[in-house]
Amino acid sequence: MKTYWQNYIDGAWVDGGAGRIDVINPGTGERLAEQALADAGDVDRAVMAARRVHLSGALSDLRPVERGRMVQAMGRYLMDHIDEIAEVLTLEQGKPLWEARIEVEGAARYFEYYGNQAETVEGRSIPLGKGYFDFTTYEPFGVSAQIIPWNYPVEMTARSLSAALATGNACVIKTPELTPLSNAWFASAAEAVGLPKGAVNILCGLGHEAGAALSAHPEVNQIVFTGSVPTGIAIATSAAKNVVPCVLELGGKSAAIVHDDADLDAFENDVRWGIYFNAGQVCSAMSRVIVHDSVHDELVERMVGVAQSLSVKPGIDQPEYGATMGAMVSDAQRDRAAGMIQAAEADGATVATGGRKMNIPGAFLEPTILTGVTPDMAIANDEVFGPVLSVLKFRDDDEAIQIANGTPYGLVGGVFTSDLDRATTAARQIRAGQVFVNEWYAGGVETPFGGYGKSGYGREKGREALWNYVQTKNVAIKLKG
Numbered sequence: 189m190k191t192y193w194q195n196y197i198d199g200a201w202v203d204g205g206a207g208r209i210d211v212i213n214p215g216t217g218e219r220l221a222e223q224a225l226a227d228a229g230d231v232d233r234a235v236m237a238a239r240r241v242h243l244s245g246a247l248s249d250l251r252p253v254e255r256g257r258m259v260q261a262m263g264r265y266l267m268d269h270i271d272e273i274a275e276v277l278t279l280e281q282g283k284p285l286w287e288a289r290i291e292v293e294g295a296a297r298y299f300e301y302y303g304n305q306a307e308t309v310e311g312r313s314i315p316l317g318k319g320y321f322d323f324t325t326y327e328p329f330g331v332s333a334q335i336i337p338w339n340y341p342v343e344m345t346a347r348s349l350s351a352a353l354a355t356g357n358a359c360v361i362k363t364p365e366l367t368p369l370s371n372a373w374f375a376s377a378a379e380a381v382g383l384p385k386g387a388v389n390i391l392c393g394l395g396h397e398a399g400a401a402l403s404a405h406p407e408v409n410q411i412v413f414t415g416s417v418p419t420g421i422a423i424a425t426s427a428a429k430n431v432v433p434c435v436l437e438l439g440g441k442s443a444a445i446v447h448d449d450a451d452l453d454a455f456e457n458d459v460r461w462g463i464y465f466n467a468g469q470v471c472s473a474m475s476r477v478i479v480h481d482s483v484h485d486e487l488v489e490r491m492v493g494v495a496q497s498l499s500v501k502p503g504i505d506q507p508e509y510g511a512t513m514g515a516m517v518s519d520a521q522r523d524r525a526a527g528m529i530q531a532a533e534a535d536g537a538t539v540a541t542g543g544r545k546m547n548i549p550g551a552f553l554e555p556t557i558l559t560g561v562t563p564d565m566a567i568a569n570d571e572v573f574g575p576v577l578s579v580l581k582f583r584d585d586d587e588a589i590q591i592a593n594g595t596p597y598g599l600v601g602g603v604f605t606s607d608l609d610r611a612t613t614a615a616r617q618i619r620a621g622q623v624f625v626n627e628w629y630a631g632g633v634e635t636p637f638g639g640y641g642k643s644g645y646g647r648e649k650g651r652e653a654l655w656n657y658v659q660t661k662n663v664a665i666k667l668k669g
């Protein structure tokens with residue numbers, strides 16, 4: 189594997205004005221490679237290159253189907269290189285190799301979906317009476333800045349980049365400091381499919397330096413951010429100062445409500461995916477289970493069984509789909525999660541299983557289940573971003589909804605029951621951008637995703653996301669006759 193990775197600005201691989209950063213393999217704790225670090229000057233060059241492409245019309249003047257074909261081809265390029273990308277992703281991020289392959293497939297799917305959508309962004313004609321002809325068009329904003337988190341670096345970049353390119357924007361991507369390497373393939377994909385130089389710029393830099401410079405750049409026209417609430421607030425503040433729109437996707441403390449008539453066999457699978465996929469470092473993780481008193485003990489026993497069935501080891505040693513979990517992204521994230529478990533115990537919660545750092549090299553935490561959690565505890569409200577599930581009890585439906593809605597977040601929620609009335613009532617009452625009924629993560633690239641409350645605003649995925657990247661223009665024509 190390459191030992192030094194550069195940034196990609198205006199069609200060229202370049203060093204960083206801020207030097208280099210070590211990228212650590214969290215599965216071993218050892219240094220994996222060095223990554224160039226961009227400074228504000230590099231950010232400026234990337235933004236100005238993107239702006240030049242935008243003003244030239246090289247993207248925005250194309251017939252949409254032509255852009256769409258290039259976007260689709262980027263997805264195929266990723267699939268053609270899935271083995272290399274997945275390996276690097278696993279080594280830098282910690283996830284099992286089979287999960288990394290799912291992530292690359294998911295990324296490719298975004299390019300397929302938004303490539304297909306490119307020619308469906310159509311305006312309308314508005315009747316104004318005999319003397320006028322009026323129509324609307326959707327135009328790209330211009331330069332789209334996208335600031336990417338470390339948990340799904342490939343999929344998150346794909347999510348915004350595909351929709352932004354399909355609608356004719358030029359892009360500057362700020363990759364995460366912890367997991368920058370796998371983003372390099374987006375640059376080579378852009379080259380391979382014939383996008384103009386400067387249409388896609390990929391650079392890594394520190395958040396408070398390159399990230400802040402990008403979000404405050406006066407020639408950026410639109411910003412997409414996924415990450416923590418404080419950083420989201422900083423970015424939204426910068427965007428407001430330049431009067432540009434932003435989309436914020438800021439995590440959550442999402443709850444599954446499990447009723448006494450739920451299919452508990454099926455729910456075991458929801459636990460496996462909901463909280464242990466990507467070692468729980470998922471913004472829409474099922475980090476709380478709110479279970480009816482009458483099935484609490486049985487469900488806890490089953491969930492403990494799921495947690496204990498997982499074999500936890502370096503992602504690179506997990507090529508095949510199975511009951512496995514990898515490292516967390518870094519020692520710091522692992523230690524933070526372990527500290528939150530300890531604090532929860534001090535608050536009166538019980539560790540039903542797991543709870544400790546593992547005594548092997550790398551950023552490993554045992555799959556953990558906490559019982560006896562009450563809504564007032566910090567662990568019931570704060571995002572752990574790790575393989576830690578909090579279990580709370582309820583006695584009636586209203587109480588379940590009240591607990592589910594009791595945090596400042598509102599990204600997703602779930603209800604598990606065989607009663608259709610109960611499910612639809614809960615779906616209406618849960619304050620979240622997405623509600624899963626009887627399957628956590630039901631949905632896909634096609635379904636809109638985004639938060640209520642502190643989980644952010646704007647929607648990614650689905651048709652909705654296209655409108656993040658375009659602005660409406662109305663053309664009113666006075667006719668002679």
Ligand code: NAD
Pocket residue numbers: 335336337338339362363364365393394395396398399400401403414415416417419420422423437438439440470471571572573
């Ligand atoms: P973060 O929000 O600080 O970082 C996310 C991205 O923002 C990175 O690319 C970072 O470089 C950049 N950034 C940081 N400061 C910036 C600034 N001032 N201006 C512009 N960009 C900036 O998140 P983190 O420190 O990597 O993780 C902390 C917590 O955030 C996690 O524990 C988790 O709770 C949450 N998180 C959520 C998601 C999600 O998908 N919602 C993803 C990653 C992290």
